[in-house]
Amino acid sequence: MTNASFPALRMRRGRSAPWIREMLAEHRLHPSDFIWPLFICEGKDGEEPIATLPGVSRWSVDRLAGKAREARDLGIPCIALFPNTPAKLRSEDASEALNRDNLICRAIRAIKDAVPEIGVLTDVALDPYTAHGHDGLTDDQGRVLNDETSAVLVEQALVQAAAGADIVAPSDMMDGRVGAIRGGLEREGFGDVAIMAYAAKYASAFYGPFRDAVGSKGLLKGDKRGYQMDPANGAEALREVALDLAEGADMVMVKPGLPYLDVLARVKDAFGVPTFAYQVSGEYAMIEAAAAAGAGDRDALILETLMAFKRAGATGVLTYHAVDAARLLNR
Numbered sequence: 001m002t003n004a005s006f007p008a009l010r011m012r013r014g015r016s017a018p019w020i021r022e023m024l025a026e027h028r029l030h031p032s033d034f035i036w037p038l039f040i041c042e043g044k045d046g047e048e049p050i051a052t053l054p055g056v057s058r059w060s061v062d063r064l065a066g067k068a069r070e071a072r073d074l075g076i077p078c079i080a081l082f083p084n085t086p087a088k089l090r091s092e093d094a095s096e097a098l099n100r101d102n103l104i105c106r107a108i109r110a111i112k113d114a115v116p117e118i119g120v121l122t123d124v125a126l127d128p129y130t131a132h133g134h135d136g137l138t139d140d141q142g143r144v145l146n147d148e149t150s151a152v153l154v155e156q157a158l159v160q161a162a163a164g165a166d167i168v169a170p171s172d173m174m175d176g177r178v179g180a181i182r183g184g185l186e187r188e189g190f191g192d193v194a195i196m197a198y199a200a201k202y203a204s205a206f207y208g209p210f211r212d213a214v215g216s217k218g219l220l221k222g223d224k225r226g227y228q229m230d231p232a233n234g235a236e237a238l239r240e241v242a243l244d245l246a247e248g249a250d251m252v253m254v255k256p257g258l259p260y261l262d263v264l265a266r267v268k269d270a271f272g273v274p275t276f277a278y279q280v281s282g283e284y285a286m287i288e289a290a291a292a293a294g295a296g297d298r299d300a301l302i303l304e305t306l307m308a309f310k311r312a313g314a315t316g317v318l319t320y321h322a323v324d325a326a327r328l329l330n331r
Helices: 011-015 018-024 061-074 103-114 146-163 177-187 205-213 235-246 258-271 281-292 298-312 322-330
Strands: 034-041 047-049 057-060 078-083 119-124 167-170 194-201 251-255 275-279 316-319
Touching: 011 018, 034 061, 034 103, 034 322, 057 061, 061 078, 061 103, 061 322, 078 103, 103 119, 103 146, 119 146, 146 167, 146 177, 167 177, 177 194, 177 235, 194 235, 194 258, 205 281, 235 251, 235 258, 251 258, 258 275, 258 298, 275 298, 281 298, 298 316, 298 322
Parallel strands: 034 057, 034 078, 034 316, 078 119, 119 167, 167 194, 194 251, 251 275, 275 316
Antiparallel strands: 047 057
């Protein structure tokens, strides 16, 4: 006998057992969704733990081949490289960024020699090389110069492409730099090198541990709100993405990640292009702190937050949890 008060559809039927939950899942995580950021330092056989990023270290160039093999064996397709440039090599004009034997170029070559099948993404910005910690060149008043910086970024991208980078990722937020870099790559015969534009990069409070990792903490004079986006703005991100795509970006990024899932979803809905999110250092550190305090299960927190990116429309995620997540998914 049917009770007329029962609902015609019980949603819980689709959640009643693991097999049906798996069958009806709308989104899935896979190790190929991840890009693994790695920090590089000078020296040999070196590992430098980063205090504000528990579980994350800087690695000397000779240790990178092992990291690349680990990523490949887990199914992670791409590594992102960030150098900790020694203080003595930082300058007002960021000249070390154009050194063809700098830390990042040696790292690219080491990875490509050892594991040529893995993708290498490199950061195009001057903050790892400037004495003042800004992403570009500055004038006498400390203002970041847009066009002068863009010209240097083109040369930086070419140096990285010549070393073997597969994707160059301008993170500086200068106007017009994507088009300038695309033009330079085409002109110099690097037409196959892709551009992942940090199209919607916000002036965020979540970048602190990253600045520790690349050695720029304490160097920054002022802030970056004159070129990075205002956290209050969402529609502006769509304008930024449209400009970068028109200038030749192959894929775009929203940064940070979890606090900007709404922006990520709007970008993917509006443009339908490969759209990435960066789960930044502050997000990673909060998950680690919560797990250490007993506020949540670490594995569950990692996978749930990464699934949130996929649900919001991310093609992939740059995450310091890439290896942990891949291991969990490969079980």
